[in-house]
Amino acid sequence: MSQWSNRGADVAKLSVVSLVAVTLMVACGDTSETFSSGQVTSAEIAMPGTAFGLPANAPDRFDFGAEASEQRVAMWDIDVRPDGVGLPEGNGSVQEGREIYNVHCVACHGLTGTEGPNDRLVDSEQWENVPTTRTVGNYWPYATTLYDYIRKAMPQLTPGILTVDEVYAVIAYVLWMNEIVPEDAVMDAETLPAVVMPARDKFVIDDRVGGAGIVR
Amino acid sequence: MPSAESPKLSRRTWITTTSGVIAAGLVKTQADAIQLIAQEAPTDPTKVPGRLVSEIGSRAPSEQPKRLIRAPALSSSSRTPLADLMGTITPADLHFERHHAGIPDIRFEDHELLVHGMVERPMVFRMSELMRYPQVSRIRFLECSGNGGGVYNRERMPTEVTVQALDGLLSTSEWTGVAVSTILREVGVRPGASWVLAEGGDSAVMSRSVPLDKVMKDSILAYGQNGERIRPEQGYPLRLFNPGYEGNTSVKWLRRIEVTDQPTHTRDETSKYTDPLGDGTVRQFSLVMDAKSVITFPSYPYVLPDKGWWEIRGLAWSGRGRVTRVEVSTDGGRNWSDAALEGPILEKSTVRFRHLFDWNGRDTVILSRATDETGYVQPTVEQLWEARGTRTSYHQNHQRAWKIARTGEVTFGLGDLV
Structure with missing residues (x-):
C-alpha cells in the first residue's frame, strides 16, 4: 500500500512480532485469550481501561488524521439531545405541519398516523403495563428524538428534504395528533425540549448483570 | 442441494474429447474446453482432466448455502444458514444483514471519520490514515437482539421452522481494524465524558449511544472481516464493532463519533431496541447479549433416516x-449431560458444541443450555416470561427445543411430550 510511510512499516513489523507471540501461545495449548484479559504481549504495553495494548515504542500521538475545524464539525454534528442541545434556530406550527405531513408523510404513515403501512405514529391506548402498539404518543420518551430522527432519516425516500422550520412543524403536528400539544402549539428550540412525553417515566436503565441464578 | 445456476452438459458431451469440443465450435481453446467439461461431475473424475486455477474461488455446484430473505421486495434483513455451516466462522457472504435504509455505496477514498465532542482535539480521519494505526483482530460473534423473536409468543409458537429462520441473525467473524481506545487516545478524551454517539453514513444516518467504558475496553473500528475488506452490507469501508453487544450498536458505514456526557436517546435506543417488561417499565440500553445456545443439527426440516x-x-x-x-438433554429436559466444546473457547465468540446421542427411535425432545463465565445459565422460556412478561421483542435467549418424532422428522418446540 503506497500510503504507508516508513513509520507505517515499523508498525507493520511490530504487528508481525505480536502475531508470532500469539501463534506461540496457541501452539502451547493456551486457549485463554491473553489480550482480552488485560495482558499484552511482550511487544506491547498495557493501556489503562482497555484490553488492547499498544506497541511499546508507540509515540504519544501518531497524528495521522487532520484536526477538524469548527466548520467541519458543524457540518456533520446534527444530533439532538433531550436537553435541547443540537436544536437549530427556527420554528413550526401545528397548522404548517399538517400541510407538510400530508405531502411528505401520509403515504407511509396514513392520514391520521394510524393507517400505516409503515410505523404507526398515533395510538390513544392508555397502557397500564405493556402497550399493544408502540407509537410516538404512548412510547417515545423524548420529543427531541423526533427532531434527531426526522432530520436524519425522513422522509424515507428523500431524507434531508425538509427545512428546519418544516421539521419543527411536522413534529408539532404529530404531537398534536397524539393530543400531547394544543392546536396552537409552535415548536422551536425552547418549546420542543419542554414537551413532557407520556411514557417518559416508564424508561429504566438495564439492570441485567449476568451471574448464577439470575434471570432478569 | 441442486444447483440452479450451473450450466448443464448433455450426456453426449462427456464422451467428446476436448478437441472435439473445440472442433464443434463451442469454445476456442483447450483450456476453455477443460473448463466446460469439468463443470458437471464426470462418472470417473480420474479419467477427465480437472478444472484450471481461477482468480476467484467458488463453492461446489452442489453446495450453495444461501441467506434467508423472508419478504424479498421490502426486506431489510437476511439470515445466516446456521444449519449449513461448520465450526464457528461465518463466510462473509453468508453473514446476516440488517439495514435501516439499504446498503449505501461508499468509495473507500472518499470516506471520512469525524471524532469530536468532549475531546482535546477534534479530528477527521481518512481511511488510509486509520489503516496506518496499529491493527488488531478479534474473533467475535455479532447477533441482532431481535434474533429468536419468532419463538417468544405463547400463542403463536411455530413448529415447522428452521434454525436459520429462528436464530439466523447470528454470525461470527474475525474482525480487523483499529482499537477505538487507540483513536480516543489520539484525540484526548476530556474528564467527565461517559458516552459516545456513533453515527452511520447511510440514508437513515443510523445512530446509537454506547458507554465510553465499553468502547474503550474492547470495541474496534473495523475495516476487515475474515481476512478481506469488510463487505458493503457489513459497513464498508468502516463499522464500529462492539463485542458482545446487540448488533444494532455496531454502527455500519461509521462516519462520526461524538464523545458526550450523556446518551443522545436516538430513535433506535428509545422507540426500538427497548424492552417493555410488563410491570409498567421499559428497559433501556439493554446492550449485552446474554448467554445462549442453539442446536443446529438435527433441526427442522431434517429427517433422521x-x-x-x-x-x-x-x-x-x-x-x-x-x-x-x-x-x-435428549429427554425433554429431565436429564442433562455436558456437551463437548471445541476449542479455542474465545470470549464473546461462538463455540461449537457436540453431544453423541444413541437414538432409540422413539419420540423425544432435545434441548441445549449454555452457561457463561459469570455463572449465568441460559433460561427457559417460562423463566423469561416470569422475569419480563410475554411482550418484549428483543433478547429472547431462552433454551431452544427440537422434537424428534419416531418417523425421524424434527420439528421446533417441546411438542406434546413435555
Missing part, C-alpha cells in the same frame, strides 16, 4: 465473556 448413533451439534455464545459449559 435411522435410529442409532447421531451427533447433536450446535453453537453457544455469551456477550459477557466465555462460554464455560453447554449441557444437552
Whole structure:
C-alpha cells in the first residue's frame, strides 16, 4: 500500500512480532485469550481501561488524521439531545405541519398516523403495563428524538428534504395528533425540549448483570 | 442441494474429447474446453482432466448455502444458514444483514471519520490514515437482539421452522481494524465524558449511544472481516464493532463519533431496541447479549433416516465473556449431560458444541443450555416470561427445543411430550 510511510512499516513489523507471540501461545495449548484479559504481549504495553495494548515504542500521538475545524464539525454534528442541545434556530406550527405531513408523510404513515403501512405514529391506548402498539404518543420518551430522527432519516425516500422550520412543524403536528400539544402549539428550540412525553417515566436503565441464578 | 445456476452438459458431451469440443465450435481453446467439461461431475473424475486455477474461488455446484430473505421486495434483513455451516466462522457472504435504509455505496477514498465532542482535539480521519494505526483482530460473534423473536409468543409458537429462520441473525467473524481506545487516545478524551454517539453514513444516518467504558475496553473500528475488506452490507469501508453487544450498536458505514456526557436517546435506543417488561417499565440500553445456545443439527426440516448413533451439534455464545459449559438433554429436559466444546473457547465468540446421542427411535425432545463465565445459565422460556412478561421483542435467549418424532422428522418446540 503506497500510503504507508516508513513509520507505517515499523508498525507493520511490530504487528508481525505480536502475531508470532500469539501463534506461540496457541501452539502451547493456551486457549485463554491473553489480550482480552488485560495482558499484552511482550511487544506491547498495557493501556489503562482497555484490553488492547499498544506497541511499546508507540509515540504519544501518531497524528495521522487532520484536526477538524469548527466548520467541519458543524457540518456533520446534527444530533439532538433531550436537553435541547443540537436544536437549530427556527420554528413550526401545528397548522404548517399538517400541510407538510400530508405531502411528505401520509403515504407511509396514513392520514391520521394510524393507517400505516409503515410505523404507526398515533395510538390513544392508555397502557397500564405493556402497550399493544408502540407509537410516538404512548412510547417515545423524548420529543427531541423526533427532531434527531426526522432530520436524519425522513422522509424515507428523500431524507434531508425538509427545512428546519418544516421539521419543527411536522413534529408539532404529530404531537398534536397524539393530543400531547394544543392546536396552537409552535415548536422551536425552547418549546420542543419542554414537551413532557407520556411514557417518559416508564424508561429504566438495564439492570441485567449476568451471574448464577439470575434471570432478569 | 441442486444447483440452479450451473450450466448443464448433455450426456453426449462427456464422451467428446476436448478437441472435439473445440472442433464443434463451442469454445476456442483447450483450456476453455477443460473448463466446460469439468463443470458437471464426470462418472470417473480420474479419467477427465480437472478444472484450471481461477482468480476467484467458488463453492461446489452442489453446495450453495444461501441467506434467508423472508419478504424479498421490502426486506431489510437476511439470515445466516446456521444449519449449513461448520465450526464457528461465518463466510462473509453468508453473514446476516440488517439495514435501516439499504446498503449505501461508499468509495473507500472518499470516506471520512469525524471524532469530536468532549475531546482535546477534534479530528477527521481518512481511511488510509486509520489503516496506518496499529491493527488488531478479534474473533467475535455479532447477533441482532431481535434474533429468536419468532419463538417468544405463547400463542403463536411455530413448529415447522428452521434454525436459520429462528436464530439466523447470528454470525461470527474475525474482525480487523483499529482499537477505538487507540483513536480516543489520539484525540484526548476530556474528564467527565461517559458516552459516545456513533453515527452511520447511510440514508437513515443510523445512530446509537454506547458507554465510553465499553468502547474503550474492547470495541474496534473495523475495516476487515475474515481476512478481506469488510463487505458493503457489513459497513464498508468502516463499522464500529462492539463485542458482545446487540448488533444494532455496531454502527455500519461509521462516519462520526461524538464523545458526550450523556446518551443522545436516538430513535433506535428509545422507540426500538427497548424492552417493555410488563410491570409498567421499559428497559433501556439493554446492550449485552446474554448467554445462549442453539442446536443446529438435527433441526427442522431434517429427517433422521435411522435410529442409532447421531451427533447433536450446535453453537453457544455469551456477550459477557466465555462460554464455560453447554449441557444437552435428549429427554425433554429431565436429564442433562455436558456437551463437548471445541476449542479455542474465545470470549464473546461462538463455540461449537457436540453431544453423541444413541437414538432409540422413539419420540423425544432435545434441548441445549449454555452457561457463561459469570455463572449465568441460559433460561427457559417460562423463566423469561416470569422475569419480563410475554411482550418484549428483543433478547429472547431462552433454551431452544427440537422434537424428534419416531418417523425421524424434527420439528421446533417441546411438542406434546413435555
